[in-house]
Amino acid sequence: MDLFLHQVLAGLATGGIYACLALAIVMIYQAIDHLNFAQGEMAMFSTFIAWQLMQWGMTYWVAFCATIAVSFVAGVAIERVLFRPIRHAPALSHIVVFIALFAILNSLAGSIWDYNVKSFPTPFGSRSLIGEGLMSSHDAGMIGVTLLMLVLLYLFFRHTRVGLAMRAAAANPESARLAGIRVGWMNALGWGMAAAIGAVAGVMIAPVVFLDPNMMSGILLYGFAGAVVGGLASPGGAVFGGFAVGVVENLAGTFIPYVGRELKLTIALFIIVAVLTVKPAGLFGRNIVSRV
Amino acid sequence: MKQDTSALTKQATPGTIARIPLTTWSRAIVIAGLVVALLPPFVAKNFVVFQLTLALIYAVAILGLNLLTGFNGQFSLGHSAFYGIGAYTAAILMDQADVAYYWTLPAAGAVCFVVGFLFGLPALRLHGIYLALATFALAIAMPQLLKSAPLEPWTGGVQGIVIIKPEAPFGLPLNADQWLYYFTILVAAVLYACAVNLVRSRTGRAIMAIRDNPIAATAMGIDVALYKSLTFGVSALYTGVAGALGAIAVQFVAPDSFTFNLAIAMFVGLVIGGVGSIPGTLFAGLFVLFVPNIAEHVSKGLAQAVYGVILIVVIFVMPSGAAGFVRMTVQRLARAWR
Numbered sequence: 001m002d003l004f005l006h007q008v009l010a011g012l013a014t015g016g017i018y019a020c021l022a023l024a025i026v027m028i029y030q031a032i033d034h035l036n037f038a039q040g041e042m043a044m045f046s047t048f049i050a051w052q053l054m055q056w057g058m059t060y061w062v063a064f065c066a067t068i069a070v071s072f073v074a075g076v077a078i079e080r081v082l083f084r085p086i087r088h089a090p091a092l093s094h095i096v097v098f099i100a101l102f103a104i105l106n107s108l109a110g111s112i113w114d115y116n117v118k119s120f121p122t123p124f125g126s127r128s129l130i131g132e133g134l135m136s137s138h139d140a141g142m143i144g145v146t147l148l149m150l151v152l153l154y155l156f157f158r159h160t161r162v163g164l165a166m167r168a169a170a171a172n173p174e175s176a177r178l179a180g181i182r183v184g185w186m187n188a189l190g191w192g193m194a195a196a197i198g199a200v201a202g203v204m205i206a207p208v209v210f211l212d213p214n215m216m217s218g219i220l221l222y223g224f225a226g227a228v229v230g231g232l233a234s235p236g237g238a239v240f241g242g243f244a245v246g247v248v249e250n251l252a253g254t255f256i257p258y259v260g261r262e263l264k265l266t267i268a269l270f271i272i273v274a275v276l277t278v279k280p281a282g283l284f285g286r287n288i289v290s291r292v
Numbered sequence: 293m294k295q296d297t298s299a300l301t302k303q304a305t306p307g308t309i310a311r312i313p314l315t316t317w318s319r320a321i322v323i324a325g326l327v328v329a330l331l332p333p334f335v336a337k338n339f340v341v342f343q344l345t346l347a348l349i350y351a352v353a354i355l356g357l358n359l360l361t362g363f364n365g366q367f368s369l370g371h372s373a374f375y376g377i378g379a380y381t382a383a384i385l386m387d388q389a390d391v392a393y394y395w396t397l398p399a400a401g402a403v404c405f406v407v408g409f410l411f412g413l414p415a416l417r418l419h420g421i422y423l424a425l426a427t428f429a430l431a432i433a434m435p436q437l438l439k440s441a442p443l444e445p446w447t448g449g450v451q452g453i454v455i456i457k458p459e460a461p462f463g464l465p466l467n468a469d470q471w472l473y474y475f476t477i478l479v480a481a482v483l484y485a486c487a488v489n490l491v492r493s494r495t496g497r498a499i500m501a502i503r504d505n506p507i508a509a510t511a512m513g514i515d516v517a518l519y520k521s522l523t524f525g526v527s528a529l530y531t532g533v534a535g536a537l538g539a540i541a542v543q544f545v546a547p548d549s550f551t552f553n554l555a556i557a558m559f560v561g562l563v564i565g566g567v568g569s570i571p572g573t574l575f576a577g578l579f580v581l582f583v584p585n586i587a588e589h590v591s592k593g594l595a596q597a598v599y600g601v602i603l604i605v606v607i608f609v610m611p612s613g614a615a616g617f618v619r620m621t622v623q624r625l626a627r628a629w630r
Contacts, residue, residue, distance in 0.1 A: 035421055082604065089611030092361075096563045099556060100603035107596035221432065228425045266436050269429035276426065277417045 007254045008247055013139035015246020017208060020146045020201035021216075021223030022230065022242040024194050027153070029232045030170050031190020034094055035224065038101035039198055040216030042078075045105050046071040046199035047206045047215075048113050051120060060123050064203060068196045075195025079188040087184075109213040120206035142204045149197060150239050157235075166190060221265070222249070225272050230284050237284030245272070307626035314626065329477055333470040342541070343581060345473045348480050349537045351577025354561045355487055355570065356530025362568030363491060364523040365503030367420060369555050370411075370427030373434040374404050374528040376550030378535025380438065383453040383545040384446050393458045393540050397479065400536035401529045408528025412521035431555045438547035452546030455539065476537055483530060487570055490526070499523050531558075564606055566615025575614040 021040065028036045036042075046067055053063035082097060124141030157163040168176040169186035177183050202216075209215050222245050230241025252267040275283065307314055333341050357371045381403045382396035391399070411430065418426050438447050447453070460471035490496050498519050501509040510516050539545045557580050565576025587599035610617035 035424075086607060086611055089607065090567065092563045092567055093607050093611050093613075096560055097604055097607055099560060100600035100607075102600070103596040103603075104600035107594050107600070111593050111597075221428075224425065224428075228422060232421065266429070266433040269425075269432055273414070273426045273429050276422050277414050280417050280419070280422060 003254070004251075007250050009135050011247030011250035012143070012243055013135045013246070014250065015226075015243035016139055016143040016146055017201075017205045017219055017242075018222040018226045018245050019239040019242025020142065020149075020204055021198070021219055022226035022238040023146065023149060023153075023235055024197040024201050025223055025227040026230075026232055026235050026238040027197055028190060028194035029227070030235075031166060031187055031194065033170060034091065034098070035227075035232075036194065037095065037098040038105060039194065040220030040223065041102050041105035041109075042071070042075070042195055043198035043202035043205075044213060044216045045109055046074075046195065047120070047202035047211055048109055048213075050199070050203050051118060051206075051211055052113075054121070060121060067199050067203065071199035072192040072196040075192040076188045078195070079191035083187075083191075084184065106213050113213070115212055115214075118211040120203075120211045122207040126207070138207055142208075145200065145204055146239060149200060150235060153197075153235050162189070218265075221269075222246070225269060229272050229275055231281055233281075234284040241283065248272075307623070309622070309625050309629055314622065326481070330474075333466065333473055338467065338469045341473050342469050345469070345476050345541050346538070347577040347581040348473075348476050348574075349534050349541060349577070350558070350561065350580045351573045352480050352483055352537070353531045353534035354558050354565060354576045354580070355483065355573040356527045356532075356534065357558050357562050358565075358568065358570070358573055359487065359490075359499075359530065360523055360527035361562060362566075363496070363503060364499045364520060364527075366415070366520065366524065367424045368427040368527075369424050369552070369559060370430035370434075371527075371531050371558050372550050372552060372554035373430045374408060374531040375535035375538065375554060375558075376434050376438065376545075376547075377407055377528075378404050378532030379539035379545045379550065380447060380453075380535075381532070382536035382539045383455050386455045386540075387453045388446065394475075396540070397533050397536050401533045404532025404535075405525040405529040408532075409521050409525030411528070412524025415524065416517050416520055428552070428555075431552045435547040435551050438550070447547070450547060452544060452549075455543050455545075457543050458540065472541055476541070479533070479537060483533065484570065487530070491570065495519075560603065564603075564610075564613055566613030566617075569613065569615030572613055572615035 021043065024043065025035065025039050028034075028039060049070055050063050050067040053066055054060065058066065078101070082101070083094065086093060086097065122138045122141070124138045127137045128135075157167060165176070165181045166186045166189060168179065169181050169183040170190070173183045176186075205219065206215065209219065223242065226242035226245040227238045228241070229244060230237030230239070232238075248271055249265070249267075252271070256267060309317060332344055336344075353371065353375055356374070357368060360366050360368055360371075378400035381400040382393070385391040385396045385399055386393060415423055415426055437443065439450050441449075457468045457472065458475075459468055460466040464471065466474070491500075498509065498514045501512065501514060502516055502519055506516055535550075561573070561576035561580040564579050565574070566572030583602055584595070584599055587602060588595040590598045
């Protein structure tokens, strides 16, 4: 039982990372109705920007805020330059552009900042809070930041005009346009916000997994899994899904004998698929009823 | 995610170019293409012939994916797994049981058909992005399963299996690469002919009806569940046969050749060639094989970035892939030059 609790706690700590990224993924999904495969690489690139700013002598929080601003602008720019011109192309073509973006960002970061692993500072310290290195103060801080972002997003989407307009533009572009909402700019805003949230996620994750151009490769998969399990329509679900994936992954590694360690990721993914077969729209997703 | 493929597979409006009907043109192009395809071993170096063989193998694998995504509207990021199963089936049969290489193809096809059909059953519950995640799990699991200890006596674990390239039979004056090229062309021609006929048949229309409107398809008496699973199986069969051919061509299988990256490459090929276009997959095979090499040639350090830029440019120029581009050009020609 003790082991079980420990593993759940450790799972929650890693789950915080996935929850962070899952949140960014859901955000962009809500704004553009696609899963952005380049989300992890965008976050990685933002994290490098933060690192570079700190190398140039900025303090942590100044660099943090500057990075968020830069990422927001970059996200808007990506939408305007890359996706605006092909908005009438088939959905699958968009996914290829995501893949292209992934390749470009990864390769650029590698050539600018090289592939050596860099350490990244944390504002929360790294003392052990509970047990032997099960959850550090940084893990707790990261979970706190994720939950704070979630609350802010909730307030933004529920209680501001822009938030409402964004939801309308994503849910029904034609009607939203008739109601006077500039759908194109709402999409761009969604991209900007997703990039900014991705930047926060990246900066929070980097002290744990260290900074290098491939830092997101494993995490992105879990982030996706978390987002999909929680239901892509619900930011809260995404955060829950991220934590759930972290815990399931850890428990599978510990308690399933023999294959557990080797096939940790596989087992986690198969549990997710099993959940989806029972609840095809994710745990917190709503089944969308469409008119025939 | 919307599956916007219906517009892509509509037949071009029948017309003429230079007073010759388009159907005649397309037949002439197919025959000319086959003749041209027979030439490389006489004019090109062995390595080029080998690369063309691989491109053709990728084309067949992408054809399998296209049958599923382009014609049946089911999304898959897991076809690298079927490619891997096909490759390992062939390698294990040749390595452990000394089966002749040509018999491994039907075996790989059969195994993949069964696996694909069974995977298609739970996939029935999932749509769009959720199906993508399920197939993605398959792609991630495959290399790990192939490496895992219980299967090691057959798969050779991380080491993989080395197999021997077949020699030309009947004393034909061809070396192994040249013979394999012709063998691949033969297999591919059969598979492409079957795919064309499948798509044009009653079954093919049922498959496409499910993509365009599942509810209407059900109302017309199509067994949606059965056809979707069967399409999954057939799609896996094509990709599996391609995997077996690939294993024979590179003489080697190892778990890390069949990662998610392969699935991504196949998906990119599918879109660049044209979703729902059978001839487009040939272009896709060439693209998947040669463009990464070209990118590396342009800049070693930034090869991935160059590749990404090429992808974006191609999508900007041909938003619905090579097939859509050709169709548009043909329509313009037909209008301008009756």
